[in-house]
Amino acid sequence: MATAAPSSRLSLSSVGINTSGSEGYYKSNLDLVLKENKQLKQRLDQLEKENRGLKKAVYDLSVRHGACIEQLGRTAKPFDIDNIINPESSSSSSSLLPEILLPETVHHHVPDHHGLQKVGLTGVAGSKPKRKADSRQFYHSFDLKGHTGPVYAAQFCRLNNLLASGSFDQSVRIWDVQTQREVQCFQEHQQNVADVDWSNDGTLLLSGGFDHCVKEWDLAAGKVVHSYSELQGFIQAVRFNPADNDVFLAGSTSKNIYVLDRRVHRSGGVTMLLSGDAKMSALVVCRNGIACLSGDSHGAMKLWDLRTRACVETLFNEEGHKPITSLSTSAPPDAANEQGVHMAVNSSDNVLRVYDRFCITDHPQLRLGSLQLVHAINGTRTKNWPIKSSLFQGHDYQQAVRRRWPKQNDGHPTSGDYRPRSPELISFQDPTVHDALLLATGSADNYAYIFDVSGPSGTAELVQRLEGHGDRVCGATFHPIDPILATCSADFLVKIWTPRHVTD
Structure with a gap:
């Protein structure tokens, strides 16, 4: 031891x-x-x-x-x-x-909580018989190159061949789609440009940006006329008042809608302030100028009375209250038009909704008309990016609807979600871009999609998936009159698409 x-x-x-x-x-x-x-x-x-x-x-x-x-x-x-x-x-x-561009595409329908059918984007593989090319389809015509950042906003002028685009490169560019050239480039914004809007006569252009500023451009002079900088928050939507182009609206992340008058020089041109409870992301102004509809980050659509400065009605787009990123109508709503127009709503819940009968009534009081949800299109991914869509109503659409979807069959009236009882009633001709109501939208998966929403509830049809962009497609916008489509993307490009008849 x-x-x-x-x-x-x-x-x-x-x-x-x-x-x-x-x-x-x-x-x-x-x-x-x-x-x-x-x-x-x-x-x-x-x-x-x-x-x-x-x-x-x-x-x-x-x-x-x-x-x-x-x-x-x-x-x-x-x-x-x-x-x-x-x-x-x-x-x-x-x-x-999914082979969405090919005729063998099928659409899976899944009922949602509204009882509608959601149109999916899944395709089916396998050999199918050849069919005639769909005359509702659009084909790539050319690219507009010049932006050095993601292109987030684009809008056609109603009266000519001009297209305005706003980008995260802080510039606003004007393009001539006929000559395929850049006409003007405005670089006064200090931050991303989020939205643009043309005046009725096509001489003025509005642009709103993340620099808390709305700028008014004179196309003839080629310069900024006025800069409205005494605003708060990121400006996400700008709209002229269709009844008076001296007045325009700006929706902001400060939860406010600013009503400005270019003739007023005090208070930075602000004549009215509409205060909400969520960030304003989209605007639609009534044709007679008495009201506007806003979409916000709480998923609410609010109707505002521009005479009393009050919110008179609130509707939620869906139960989850996901942010609304875009409101688009087939025509400006009119208080005198009891028939109403269609409205498409983009939301962060990846469902594209189409409402029918969107009108504004003023008797006995200001309110929304019988707004009905008719289509819930599922599958266009947003990944929380603000994606925009656009509606195009062909000049023969109303006549085609009466032929294709008659309100009475065999003398018996139908109610609401009607559809013909006989296939012969709808086989009079193949649909074309001129007799259809088309909806185009961007997506975060680098594609733009075109849907036919002409029919009754649950019949929305995927017509085409537009390929070619190298990054997310921030928005799609139709020309107000002609069947021309522009898609703007984070790949810095604006692509122009036009319909063209193609045989077998």
Whole structure:
């Protein structure tokens, strides 16, 4: 037992020496591992950069392939690099992609809590008989290039070939879509431009931005006429008053709607302040100028009386109260129009809703007319980005509706969600862009979508998925009169689409 203690002390001493050596060994190896980790990260960044380059090359090849096929007058599926690299895997992978541009597309309908049918975007793979090209479809005409940041807003002038676009590069650009050229570039904003709007005569343009400012541009003079900077919050929507273009409205994240008059020089031009309880993201102004409808971040649609400065009615777009990002109508609502117009609402819940009979009545009091939800279109992803949509009503739409969806069948009146009892009643002709009510929307999945919402409740039809943008499509806007569509994207491009008859 007496010899045990020295032996134990010797063992501890030895362990101490070995531990010190181990610390040095691990430290040197840690430095080596960190160095290798840094090299691997650099290599990973290089591979990701090469991968982005390859994706761009594949996209360019796809566009060229589609253009060649189109020039040859043939119908073909999009360019598939997987089919070239590994033909055996193409059959399995292709079934995962929805063929929305092809006639074999089908639409799955899922009832929602309103009793409507949500139109999905799922396609079905497999060979199908060839069908005649849909005359409601749009085809890519050209790109408008010049912006150096995401293009978030675009609007056609009603009276001419001009298109205005606002971008996160802080510029407002005017394009002539006939000559495909940039006409003017205004760079007075200090932050992102979120919305633009034309006056009735096309001589003035409004732009609202994140710099808390609304600017008024004179197209003839080519300069800013006035800058309304005494506002609060990000300006997300600007609209002229259709009844008086000296008056315009601006919706802000400060939860206010500013009513401004360009003839008033005091108080920064603000003549009225409508205070809400949520961030204002979208505006629709009544044609006679007595009221406006707002969409906000609480999912509410509020009707405001511009004479009394009061909110007279509130409707929620859906039960979850998700933010509304866009309100668009097939025509400006009119208090004298009891028939009403259609209205489309984009929301962060990834459901695109279409309302019928949107009108504003003033007798005996100001209120919304019989606003009815007729379509709930599911599948256009937003990923919480503010996506915008647009409605186009063909000049033969009203006549086509009376022929295709008669209100009486066999002498018996139908109620509400009517539809013909006989297929012969709707087979008089294939629908065209001129006798349809079309809805175009952007999405966060780099596509724009076109739906036919001409029919009764639950009959919305996916007509086309527009491909070609390299990043999320922030919005889609139709020309007010002509069947021309512009899509603006975070890829810095504005694409112009037009319908064209294509045979088999």
